[in-house]
Amino acid sequence: MYAGILTEIQRQIKRGELPRFEKLGRGYVGLTRWHEGELPYQIEVHNREVREHLLQRLGAMDPAAFEELVGELLAKIGFEDVVVTRTSGDGGIDVRGTLVTGDLIRTKMAVQVKRWKNNVLAPIVQQVRGSLGAHEQGLIITTSDFSTGARQEAEQPDKIPIALMNGEQMVNLLIEYDIGVVRTSYDLIELQEDGE
Numbered sequence: 001m002y003a004g005i006l007t008e009i010q011r012q013i014k015r016g017e018l019p020r021f022e023k024l025g026r027g028y029v030g031l032t033r034w035h036e037g038e039l040p041y042q043i044e045v046h047n048r049e050v051r052e053h054l055l056q057r058l059g060a061m062d063p064a065a066f067e068e069l070v071g072e073l074l075a076k077i078g079f080e081d082v083v084v085t086r087t088s089g090d091g092g093i094d095v096r097g098t099l100v101t102g103d104l105i106r107t108k109m110a111v112q113v114k115r116w117k118n119n120v121l122a123p124i125v126q127q128v129r130g131s132l133g134a135h136e137q138g139l140i141i142t143t144s145d146f147s148t149g150a151r152q153e154a155e156q157p158d159k160i161p162i163a164l165m166n167g168e169q170m171v172n173l174l175i176e177y178d179i180g181v182v183r184t185s186y187d188l189i190e191l192q193e194d195g196e
Contacts, residue, residue, distance in 0.1 A: 005029050015176045016047040016183075025193060039188070051171050054180055058143045058167065059115055067094045069179070070113050070141055073170070076177040079109070092131045108135055109163075114142040122149035125162050138162040141170055 005021050006029075012019040018040055022032045032040070058066065071084045079097035095111040112128050114120055120142050128138040137160060140146075145166045146154075154162040165173075174180050 002027060002029065011176070015172050016050070016181075017172075018044040018047075050181065051168075051175065054174065055143060055167050055171050057180070058170070059117065061115065063115065066115050067113055070111065071095050071097075073173060073177065073179055074109075074111065076179065077173060080106075092127055096136075107137055108133070109139050110136045111139045111141060114140065114144070116142055116144045119145050119147045120150050120164075121147050122153040125150050125153040125164075128162055129160055132160060136160075139165065141165040143167040143170070 006023065009019040009021055009023065009029075019032055021029045024030050058069075061069065067084050071082045074095060074097050075082045078100055080100050082095065082097035084095050085093055092112055093110045094113045097109055097111070099107045099109050101107070110128070110132050112124070112131075114124070120140060124140065125138075128140055132138055140154075140162060142165070145168075146164050151164065154164050
């Protein structure tokens, strides 16, 4: 469990979020403690605003540029052979690639992207499923979110799986992989705790 918590701390820091836990030394962890006005709180507020602005910027992008950005993100998170399809005659599929896991598992993915303000509904999930090629799985990425019906349709056990990525998840991944953001680091000096 300790290793899992340390991994979560590192991932949240990489995403510019305030971790829920903090390392206390010598194998101990605890809940993060902070109060309004303190530096960690101010950083969290700033980073939250940056995430909101990034989501707004995604919504205002040119559709072709947005598809290219999704292709770049997929390549960074482990997809190979990423191809952004032609804007016309793509059957609703905007990006194709192969998700590689541990150099052993290769899953062909067909991705549809939606720069929408409204939630994606179940018929879109059905449309993507109908556009899949042989041995492909689907992924829908949106700047908004998914309706309950869309989530239920995507998880149908007797049908080809369709993965869903909403705007918040996309922003978190863009930040984690340093796409569209710049990190600024400062040295914060604190007294060493006794016993460390």
